[in-house]
Amino acid sequence: MRSAYKFRLYPTKDQIKKLGDTLETCRQLYNDALAAKKEAWEDDRYNLTYYEMAHQLSANRKKNQALGAVYAHVLQDVLRRVDKAFQNFFRRVKNGEKPGYPRFKGRGWYKSFTYPDAGIGYKIEGSKLILSGIGAIRIFKHREIEGKIKTCTIKRDSTGAWYAIFSVDTGEEPPRVEPRTxxxxxxxxxxxxxxxxxxxxxxxxxxxxxxxxxxxxxxxxxxxxxxxxxxxxxxxxxxxxxxxxxxxxxxxxxxxxxxxxxxxxxxxxxxxxxxxxxxxxxxxxxxxxxxxxxxxxxxxxxxxxxxxxxxxxxxxxxxxxxxxxxxxxxxxxxxxxxxxxxxxxxxxxxxxxxxxxxxxxxxxxxxxxxx
Ligand SMILES: [Zn+2]
Structure with a gap:
């Protein structure tokens, strides 16, 4: 069973800058990957795979400072999002629908990034959420997390407030009890x-x-x-x-x-x-x-x-x-x-x-x- 917990973050000025930069780098990567997939498809009817994009990404990270500054798994998750957008697109085409082509994200339209692996790249320590590549951010945990944390998504809302959303595995669903009340x-x-x-x-x-x-x-x-x-x-x-x-x-x-x-x-x-x-x-x-x-x-x-x-x-x-x-x-x-x-x-x-x-x-x- 999966459930999610959403907590407000209180980053410092310096951290807000880093969070914003990370979002921006992710947005650009998203658009670049989208363009590459689009081109491969339109020119050669070739569906560029996630692994090909990830391979290209690790080469680019060595040359591009902005990419190099962001935690690698976070960037890989961006590529997975692009991949998913295309999969949804192709699935709908197959079903005979006329879906819109996956869209490029304008400034302000890319709102979150994700640490996709359980406990890798992030850690909660007391009232701090420690994010690789960003730092220890104050977090307001108004509920105790029950279960094992799988992924951590960092999100900015329309007012500029930041949140951490943890997807949690709560284990096997217990068998239904025969209701007596x-x-x-x-x-x-x-x-x-x-x-x-x-x-x-x-x-x-x-x-x-x-x-x-x-x-x-x-x-x-x-x-x-x-x-x-x-x-x-x-x-x-x-x-x-x-x-x-x-x-x-x-x-x-x-x-x-x-x-x-x-x-x-x-x-x-x-x-x-x-x-x-x-x-x-x-x-x-x-x-x-x-x-x-x-x-x-x-x-x-x-x-x-x-x-x-x-x-x-x-x-x-x-x-x-x-x-x-x-x-x-x-x-x-x-x-x-x-x-x-x-x-x-x-x-x-x-x-x-x-x-x-x-x-x-x-x-x-x-x-x-x-x-
Ligand atoms: Zn009556």
């Missing part, structure tokens, strides 16, 4: 998430505030003249808020997915159709709807690590149906309480939905204790 998960109106146990998780207040701040910054951006100095400044501001929100939201989703996995052996989510969703003005709800896919994704891989299962069920009628007797009890978004005229069941609408989701997930399964 189950829980239904509903994306709620009042709370971000409601479980069939009655527990709820609310979308953090500070995140809602940040989203409001983002909306205001975007409005300000739209009033500026595109391409002007102020526009560029504002655009950077928007990107910064975006990044902060993304990170905080991810952190929140990691926290609740962990809590959900701890709850039961079988976790049932409703499979929301985001496109078909009614636009609504409850900001927190809106955000949660759009984080739903990621929450399912995080829960699924956390569950797989411990042999637990995630199931998706059809989301139609989960809020309308009575979880007690099964009849449809129509509700609008305003109705916060489910009240059944037939069986008399009365409970929070989100809890009612979570119970329906649980029931759908248990269909055809024999689970013992359900919550």
């Amino acid at each position: 189950a829980v239904g998960v509903d994306v709620g109106l009042k709370h971000a998430v409601t479980l069939s146990t009655g527990e709820t998780f609310s979308y953090p207040r500070y995140l809602v505030q940040m989203e409001k701040k983002l909306a205001a910054a975007q409005r300000r951006l739209s009033r500026k003249i595109k391409g002007s100095k102020n526009w560029i400044k504002q655009k950077l501001k928007v990107a910064r808020i975006h990044r902060k929100i993304r990170n905080l939201r991810d952190e929140f989703l990691h926290q609740i997915s962990k809590k959900i996995v701890d709850k039961a052996d079988l976790i049932v989510f409703e499979n929301l159709n985001i496109k078909g969703m009614v636009k609504n003005h409850n900001l927190a709800k809106h955000i949660m709807d759009h984080s739903w896919g990621r929450l399912i994704q995080y829960t699924t891989y956390k569950a797989a690590r411990v042999g637990k299962s995630v199931e998706l069920v059809d989301s139609r009628y989960t809020s309308q149906r009575c979880s007690g007797c099964g009849i449809i009890v129509p509700k609008t978004l305003k109705d916060r309480v489910h009240e059944c005229p037939r069986c008399g069941l009365r409970l929070d609408r989100d809890l009612n939905a979570a119970l329906n989701i649980l029931t759908l997930g248990l269909r055809g399964r024999a689970c013992g204790d359900t919550g």
